[in-house]
Amino acid sequence: LFIPFIKFCINERSNGTKKSWDFMQTHDSVSVLIFNTTSHCFILVKQFRPAVYMSEWERSKLKPLQPAEEESAEPAPAEPKVPEEDKAGETSEGTSSHQPPASAGVTYELCAGLVDKPNLSLEEIARQEVLEECGYDVSVTKLRKITSFRSGVGVTGSKQTMFYAEVSDENHVGEGGGKPQEGELIEVVKVPLHEAMTFAFDESIPKTMGVIFSFIWFHSNMSPKYKISTNV
Amino acid sequence: LFIPFIKFCINERSNGTKKSWDFMQTHDSVSVLIFNTTSHCFILVKQFRPAVYMSEWERSKLKPLQPAEEESAEPAPAEPKVPEEDKAGETSEGTSSHQPPASAGVTYELCAGLVDKPNLSLEEIARQEVLEECGYDVSVTKLRKITSFRSGVGVTGSKQTMFYAEVSDENHVGEGGGKPQEGELIEVVKVPLHEAMTFAFDESIPKTMGVIFSFIWFHSNMSPKYKISTNV
Numbered sequence: 215l216f217i218p219f220i221k222f223c224i225n226e227r228s229n230g231t232k233k234s235w236d237f238m239q240t241h242d243s244v245s246v247l248i249f250n251t252t253s254h255c256f257i258l259v260k261q262f263r264p265a266v267y268m269s270e271w272e273r274s275k276l277k278p279l280q281p282a283e284e285e286s287a288e289p290a291p292a293e294p295k296v297p298e299e300d301k302a303g304e305t306s307e308g309t310s311s312h313q314p315p316a317s318a319g320v321t322y323e324l325c326a327g328l329v330d331k332p333n334l335s336l337e338e339i340a341r342q343e344v345l346e347e348c349g350y351d352v353s354v355t356k357l358r359k360i361t362s363f364r365s366g367v368g369v370t371g372s373k374q375t376m377f378y379a380e381v382s383d384e385n386h387v388g389e390g391g392g393k394p395q396e397g398e399l400i401e402v403v404k405v406p407l408h409e410a411m412t413f414a415f416d417e418s419i420p421k422t423m424g425v426i427f428s429f430i431w432f433h434s435n436m437s438p439k440y441k442i443s444t445n446v
Numbered sequence: 447l448f449i450p451f452i453k454f455c456i457n458e459r460s461n462g463t464k465k466s467w468d469f470m471q472t473h474d475s476v477s478v479l480i481f482n483t484t485s486h487c488f489i490l491v492k493q494f495r496p497a498v499y500m501s502e503w504e505r506s507k508l509k510p511l512q513p514a515e516e517e518s519a520e521p522a523p524a525e526p527k528v529p530e531e532d533k534a535g536e537t538s539e540g541t542s543s544h545q546p547p548a549s550a551g552v553t554y555e556l557c558a559g560l561v562d563k564p565n566l567s568l569e570e571i572a573r574q575e576v577l578e579e580c581g582y583d584v585s586v587t588k589l590r591k592i593t594s595f596r597s598g599v600g601v602t603g604s605k606q607t608m609f610y611a612e613v614s615d616e617n618h619v620g621e622g623g624g625k626p627q628e629g630e631l632i633e634v635v636k637v638p639l640h641e642a643m644t645f646a647f648d649e650s651i652p653k654t655m656g657v658i659f660s661f662i663w664f665h666s667n668m669s670p671k672y673k674i675s676t677n678v
Binding site: 261323366417424430 | 493495496497498499500508551553555564593594595596597598599600601602604605646647649652653654655656657658659662663665666
């Protein structure tokens with residue numbers, strides 16, 4: 215799920231200025247919580263997001279001495295378990311105070327994609343994204359719908375349907391990584407089950423609400439089947 | 447949290463056309479899960495969202511015989527507990543097949559607001575929104591941070607911090623409803639605790655992921671204190 219997300223702005227004034235009522239038309243989307251039953255890991259994607267980077271850049275201009283470091287006064291609720299270099303919001307040596315490091319634009323997200331192929335079902339689109347982004351070949355029948363909701367109600371008003379997919383190492387048929395020719399720059403990341411809730415609520419790890427929601431959904435719905443740490 | 451959400455588009459070409467890399471700059475935001483301990487209800491806001499309405503309108507053009515009725519083949523996982531007239535995605539008698547009813551643009555959301563006052567803390571902004579939108583006067587010290595995350599990673603890249611606030615009928619000092627002069631059209635809605643999880647996973651009730659996530663967070667974190675139905 216990358217840049218083609220935005221199709222066009224409507225309600226633009228003829229002179230090119232924007233009204234305060236602008237909103238964007240987009241496609242609906244699917245997202246998938248992937249759980250590898252062989253390694254007992256969740257499979258996420260890690261992406262550089264230009265919009266997130268710009269947001270951090272704006273923040274760094276407001277706080278020139280502490281670029282992208284608004285969290286310092288608020289300790290994370292649990293001890294971080296991910297490598298330090300994976301954390302955004304840190305100043306790398308050698309970068310200017312007005313230029314956050316590229317890592318400041320990175321977020322951890324669920325595998326996701328746009329519903330832009332009218333002949334495919336939501337499940338078929340989800341299946342394609344799991345294969346393209348994460349390299350797992352999962353049958354459509356193995357996709358379980360978690361729920362659907364409105365995303366970006368102030369901007370796009372589109373609908374996202376979230377699925378859960380169990381995969382195994384046997385389904386791992388490729389490297390994933392998305393489609394570089396479409397501008398996707400995706401890294402596949404594994405989050406071990408026993409670290410999942412700590413990961414979810416560690417605010418120093420930049421992520422979407424979808425990651426947190428789906429992890430806590432798994433905890434509530436799959437805990438009889440898989441043991442998950444509850445140290446939050 | 448309404449229309450001023452969108453400030454301006456950047457990366458616009460000088461001739462007014464849009465690049466595929468467009469994104470929007472916005473303020474960070476706060477959202478608040480409000481629980482009334484007197485009536486054992488969650489307090490949500492119900493808003494007409496132009497972007498959601500336009501999304502449904504576009505959908506209705508794709509399916510002229512079944513406007514905004516994409517859910518028909520997918521029965522909701524639990525029996526709906528809200529009045530029928532509260533549901534979007536229905537065709538009202540007398541409306542054209544190309545004009546969904548206004549209810550199609552309505553969503554249930556957490557009380558929320560923009561972080562657009564540099565002198566106020568996140569908690570103080572959250573407190574103001576609870577008062578303005580929902581009419582409850584809650585002390586800043588009663589606000590508990592749930593977590594924070596990236597919202598709209600493809601478009602805005604801004605950060606949202608989610609709080610939990612317990613209120614009682616004694617804190618109810620006004621009607622709420624937001625600021626009509628700023629275009630806000632907000633109705634305060636109560637969701638009883640024992641219906642919360644059914645509400646959260648009833649896909650025929652249009653809502654944001656924040657509602658679902660915060661309800662399930664409450665279920666995971668507050669269930670020793672308050673009993674919540676788990677019929678999902």
